[in-house]
């Protein structure tokens with residue numbers, strides 16, 4: 031018999047109940063007891079949702095982040111919160127977000143740093159280490175949840191982060207070697223496992239996703255050391271890997287003294303046979319056969335075709351599960367009433383994925399005939415999707431075939447273009463601009479929601495947005511900025527806005543996925559060939575341009591960012607979908623140019639985060655990503671100026687690719703790194719223009735003129751002054767007008783001062 035299990039379940043709730051409960055608690059509108067009881071309700075509901083599986087995860091629920099939970103379990107609290115007495119939950123929120131409830135004025139601390147969990151869009155709170163870090167077990171959370179699950183009659187499998195991954199994803203604050211802490215950490219893990227054994231636990235899932243990354247000898251050795259230390263514990267360990275292939279860590283993974291291994295067979299199907307060959311016969315092999323990262327139905331026939339022989343070989347030693355925790359997908363498709371029924375019939379959210387898992391198990395255990403009807407339904411849905419005219423658009427395929435190397439090349443090199451652009455735009459030295467958005471005021475949000483609910487008609491909405499655009503333009507003129515923007519009032523989100531207007535995209539109503547804490551995102555669903563039925567931004571930009579004699583920037587989101595922030599179809603390479611988006615954006619760029627817009631910005635905020643987990647695969651990704659950007663951007667005349675924007679600060683390792691995009695101007699986030707980031711551009715001799723952000727828009731602080739001048743002086747030490755722009759480091763959407771006006775006033779004054787010397 032094959033064993034079924036799950037690695038983790040989304041905790042936010044199908045109706046985002048956890049989000050609302052957290053936010054009410056933080057605002058002081060509900061009590062700790064109410065929050066705790068909502069947590070317990072959600073856990074119960076989710077365990078019930080998973081009933082029918084042989085093992086159900088326990089400990090995957092979290093009030094904010096499961097890595098932060100692990101830090102608390104290991105007694106690894108940052109020094110700055112140790113002094114606070116009182117409820118552990120409040121301290122937990124202090125680390126997570128700087129304070130507990132909003133009245134917690136006395137006890138605010140610096141929030142823990144947050145970063146992306148491997149290549150997902152989930153953010154965890156980075157564990158903090160120092161040479162002096164000591165660990166001490168606090169198993170209360172896990173034991174309490176274990177008891178709750180047992181009371182519900184659940185066959186439990188506690189889930190924890192493994193010691194090596196825990197160290198790997200953390201940061202030392204004093205420059206010490208975090209691996210040196212392993213020796214101190216392992217006894218605490220040992221204690222935890224024995225405690226779980228004492229509570230009657232048979233299996234523990236221990237997550238070591240580091241095994242899908244490139245590891246040096248020391249880290250590989252750490253894995254060996256750790257699992258040899260833990261092998262004396264009285265539970266069975268299921269070592270879980272996910273998000274990729276094991277590759278050169280495959281042998282290591284097989285030799286670790288654990289009772290079983292989980293492999294992400296969606297990303298690493300090619301390694302299944304080898305793993306089955308190498309794995310000692312007393313170990314269990316768990317295969318992740320349902321994709322935990324996307325929202326498509328599994329092709330059950332195709333899966334069974336390769337899985338059945340593996341089952342024959344392994345018999346009871348085979349377990350099956352989703353490829354990774356279902357944290358990364360929405361909860362339940364059945365609430366989606368507005369989704370087009372045809373598209374809906376191709377999808378599976380977390381609950382539907384667990385149903386698929388059960389069908390697969392039944393087919394393996396009892397033969398396909400036992401689930402003939404379910405398989406037939408699945409077959410029909412898969413076939414319908416494959417053949418659907420909504421997915422396949424021959425015109426898009428033909429347009430893609432028409433792309434030539436020349437499509438991605440400007441007519442002249444940057445030096446030639448720069449002269450023509452200077453002649454056309456006639457900008458001063460140190461030109462000033464902003465990144466695109468201006469404050470999204472309550473009025474803008476109200477107008478949008480009234481428009482969505484039908485209370486405001488299209489004409490009324492247009493008038494309201496034009497009024498906002500006019501306000502933005504007038505403010506920028508008063509500030510005497512050099513290159514203006516329209517302010518993006520009509521955009522709720524920089525990807526959704528374009529997705530909604532492109533053919534080949536669908537939108538769910540409740541397809542929320544946790545990004546961090548109470549923050550959720552609802553990625554648009556890219557289901558088919560992408561095309562642009564009509565211009566998407568031209569009318570707004572033309573209107574904005576009509577209000578001023580200064581250059582108005584056209585503002586677009588780039589193809590790579592649109593792709594990386596969507597659920598993407600799995601029936602063709604991502605690179606192909608990206609090229610299709612690139613062609614749609616290219617058409618928009620050319621329409622803007624035709625309408626007289628001569629400065630066009632194409633944001634690629636998410637280019638970096640698409641990098642594969644293994645460096646060896648970076649080249650390939652960057653090649654197609656840069657290629658897509660070039661196709662989108664480079665069809666314009668030499669004197670049209672292309673800008674791009676990236677809001678992060680690590681460029682060192684991708685500098686060649688950034689230069690290869692060949693944008694005339696790139697604006698980046700630098701204000702928090704004191705321009706050190708520009709070293710990468712300097713070292714590489716980056717040839718085009720750069721706007722290093724001089725105003726940290728993530729903070730309410732108003733930068734002074736002196737500070738901005740100082741930052742720009744540092745920039746000049748690295749980049750020739752004639753290629754520098756002066757701008758904030760990202761869009762101003764989340765700020766208030768009252769902050770933005772004085773900040774930009776200082777920025778313009780700083781540029782003036784720079785010009786005089």
Ligand code: GLN
Nearest residue numbers: 465466467633635677761
């Ligand atoms: N143009 C967008 C804005 O200004 C860019 C946002 C981003 O880079 N995240 O909001």
Ligand code: ZN
Nearest residue numbers: 676677760761
């Ligand atoms: Zn940005």
